[in-house]
Amino acid sequence: MHPASIQGEKMEVAYYPGCTLKTNAKDFEETAIKVFELIGIEFKELDKWYCCGTVYSLATDNLMYRLAGIRNLIRAKEEGYEKLLTLCSICYNTLKQANLMAKSDKEAMEKINAFMDEEPDYDGSVDVIHPLQLIDKKFYEIKERVKKPLNKKYAAYYGCLLLRPKEVAIDEYENPSIMERLIEAMGGEAINFPLKNECCGSYNVAVNREAVIERTYRIVLNAKKNGADGIITSCPLCHFNLQEMQKEVKKIHSDFSGLPVYYFTEIMAEAFGVKNEGR
Amino acid sequence: MDTILSKVEELSGENLYACYQCGKCSAGCPMVEQMDFLPNQIILLIIRGDNSVVESKTPWVCAQCYQCGVRCPKNVDITKIMEALRLLKLRKNVDYIKISGMKKNLPQIAVVSASRKYTG
Ligand code: SF4
Ligand code: SF4
Numbered sequence: 001m002h003p004a005s006i007q008g009e010k011m012e013v014a015y016y017p018g019c020t021l022k023t024n025a026k027d028f029e030e031t032a033i034k035v036f037e038l039i040g041i042e043f044k045e046l047d048k049w050y051c052c053g054t055v056y057s058l059a060t061d062n063l064m065y066r067l068a069g070i071r072n073l074i075r076a077k078e079e080g081y082e083k084l085l086t087l088c089s090i091c092y093n094t095l096k097q098a099n100l101m102a103k104s105d106k107e108a109m110e111k112i113n114a115f116m117d118e119e120p121d122y123d124g125s126v127d128v129i130h131p132l133q134l135i136d137k138k139f140y141e142i143k144e145r146v147k148k149p150l151n152k153k154y155a156a157y158y159g160c161l162l163l164r165p166k167e168v169a170i171d172e173y174e175n176p177s178i179m180e181r182l183i184e185a186m187g188g189e190a191i192n193f194p195l196k197n198e199c200c201g202s203y204n205v206a207v208n209r210e211a212v213i214e215r216t217y218r219i220v221l222n223a224k225k226n227g228a229d230g231i232i233t234s235c236p237l238c239h240f241n242l243q244e245m246q247k248e249v250k251k252i253h254s255d256f257s258g259l260p261v262y263y264f265t266e267i268m269a270e271a272f273g274v275k276n277e278g279r
Numbered sequence: 280m281d282t283i284l285s286k287v288e289e290l291s292g293e294n295l296y297a298c299y300q301c302g303k304c305s306a307g308c309p310m311v312e313q314m315d316f317l318p319n320q321i322i323l324l325i326i327r328g329d330n331s332v333v334e335s336k337t338p339w340v341c342a343q344c345y346q347c348g349v350r351c352p353k354n355v356d357i358t359k360i361m362e363a364l365r366l367l368k369l370r371k372n373v374d375y376i377k378i379s380g381m382k383k384n385l386p387q388i389a390v391v392s393a394s395r396k397y398t399g
Binding site for chain 1: 289359
């Protein structure tokens with residue numbers, strides 16, 4: 001029936017949590033570890049890791065701010081891994097861009113390796129991956145695990161950092177579909193959602209909140225008008241903005257009724273019937 | 280003498296003269312409503328040598344979402360140009376915000392990224 005997927009094949013993958021997964025986004029980590037284990041992918045948390053520095057620094061001469069990413073990649077390599085997985089979209093983007101630099105910018109890496117003389121040299125050999133990239137080969141296992149088909153309509157919100165810059169895109173950057181296929185595989189309906197790759201306003205929430213309130217309004221309203229019962233994401237900052245700013249939206253637009261926002265692993269846990277297990 | 284154009288080109292690594300002002304960057308930018316100049320206008324100001332561009336609100340509203348860059352038909356990465364403009368201020372020890380002035384109850388990810396982008 002599903003000749004392409006190999007049933008029962010287990011894999012272990014190095015896992016970089018990042019700061020927010022241990023605090024605000026604990027639900028994301030807990031459900032992710034659980035549901036991926038059920039489809040044969042075990043997360044092995046790195047023994048040692050540091051904050052990735054969040055948003056990637058873009059200036060040509062700003063190597064200092066890229067060290068944190070490189071150090072984490074060195075930790076993964078030291079522990080013998082060739083791939084490093086991370087759940088948070090921002091960590092993914094930052095580590096991935098740091099690794100692309102390590103692979104392609106010899107001059108920068110000479111400086112970085114010389115500067116971090118306490119560390120072994122790094123050559124870009126650890127591939128940074130996001131769990132959504134592993135799902136493509138796991139649809140057989142996912143369908144097998146579904147105990148409670150979702151029977152709801154979801155808007156798949158990708159935001160920016162899983163898709164851009166295009167060198168780091170986990171999927172087609174203007175029209176990704178992996179989360180939609182996941183929703184459908186679990187008996188849900190993925191709605192049409194043209195704003196799925198439009199920014200939520202990101203760190204503007206710390207200082208320029210009006211902008212993020214406006215973004216939330218536009219994005220959630222668009223999902224709602226297209227019939228969604230909920231929104232799914234893989235970014236703790238998108239999750240915070242889209243969820244928490246809805247309260248502020250309501251103060252401005254009294255007719256706005258809002259939508260719940262979930263991590264994609266939460267609806268997987270829901271469908272697999274393991275949502276509140278062991279908590 | 281360093282001009283605003285040469286400084287931005289050096290920091291961003293981008294060739295601003297490649298821009299032919301089609302406006303696609305601004306059409307797709309999700310933050311334009313809060314900006315004082317549109318992304319394509321920022322490029323124009325820099326090319327004209329208008330130093331007041333460093334006082335623009337635009338780079339501080341930019342959310343580093345990379346939409347402008349992936350859609351530019353001339354491969355100009357405006358995301359990097361916005362970063363260059365922020366750094367021209369931050370590297371003079373002028374912070375855009377005080378950390379103490381940040382909103383409360385934010386996830387770490389928001390605090391760390393905002394302090395990276397708004398303070399030197
Ligand atoms: S999209 Fe590119 S070419 Fe068009 S105005 Fe913007 S920077 Fe210039
Ligand atoms: S990176 Fe900045 S300027 Fe470019 S589209 Fe996003 S918010 Fe607008």
